[in-house]
Amino acid sequence: VLLRQELHAALSHDQFELFYQPIVEAVSGRIRGLEALIRWRHPEKGLVSPITFIPLAEQTGQIIPIGRWVLRRACQDAAALYAAGERGVPVAVNISSLQFRRDGFLEDVQQVLADTGLPPALLEFEITESVLLDGADQAIELINQLKNIGIQVALDDFGTGFSSLSYLRDLPIHKVKLDRAFIKDILTNRCNAAIVQGIITMAHHMELVVIAEGIEEREQQEDLVRRECDLLQGFLFAKPMPLKDLLSLPDFLP
Numbered sequence: 001v002l003l004r005q006e007l008h009a010a011l012s013h014d015q016f017e018l019f020y021q022p023i024v025e026a027v028s029g030r031i032r033g034l035e036a037l038i039r040w041r042h043p044e045k046g047l048v049s050p051i052t053f054i055p056l057a058e059q060t061g062q063i064i065p066i067g068r069w070v071l072r073r074a075c076q077d078a079a080a081l082y083a084a085g086e087r088g089v090p091v092a093v094n095i096s097s098l099q100f101r102r103d104g105f106l107e108d109v110q111q112v113l114a115d116t117g118l119p120p121a122l123l124e125f126e127i128t129e130s131v132l133l134d135g136a137d138q139a140i141e142l143i144n145q146l147k148n149i150g151i152q153v154a155l156d157d158f159g160t161g162f163s164s165l166s167y168l169r170d171l172p173i174h175k176v177k178l179d180r181a182f183i184k185d186i187l188t189n190r191c192n193a194a195i196v197q198g199i200i201t202m203a204h205h206m207e208l209v210v211i212a213e214g215i216e217e218r219e220q221q222e223d224l225v226r227r228e229c230d231l232l233q234g235f236l237f238a239k240p241m242p243l244k245d246l247l248s249l250p251d252f253l254p
Ligand code: G
Pocket: 036, 037, 038, 049, 050, 051, 054, 070, 094, 095, 096, 240
């Protein structure tokens, strides 16, 4: 009933978890990164999707403490992987625009890096075009500051909503993530295939790395390899899962 109130208590009751989904090199399928995806383990409802509670958390302001928790936990996990493996695996964290545009975000990030000892090169942020709502200049400055400390930034869900091609030019991002909506029927819909090819070609001319999301079939992988997409993510490779399950995958660490 009052999901809003329960959400308020969820953090103090330790009901959030992070799942991780591998991001793989398109050609080889080898793991090149992980995306952290929050889950709410509700005492009665079971696992609640962030599609339900992130918008609610954004309305109530809860997204700020929840976002801080996600960042800290993801950096702790990535630091543990780094300690266990040879080179570590970069972890991508979704940052809500409210969190990104809030004063003190950069300081929070630096504090978490200091506390966890995670090399900044192993942290990546996924933002959406809504970070530009209050004007582009502030967002550009912050992305540059993150870049200066060694954190990469990806533009998520690209191609849907209000994403403009000029964002690829104006934002000092490192990567662009093609929304699943274009990938779903890339094999049968010539318009979607043309959009995907166009974005990949453009992005490469701007020295951006391209990730395609929602890969479910081998033929989609093959098609995107032909189109020279760099990285892929989707159920074909692995679903989002708890870190301990990932660790038990064969050939997990490079
Ligand atoms: O993995 P999944 O279907 O549950 O994710 C659904 C949506 O929730 C995606 O759009 C994803 O970006 C968003 N999301 C998942 N985890 C986080 C998080 O930690 N912070 C924010 N702000 N969004 C998240």
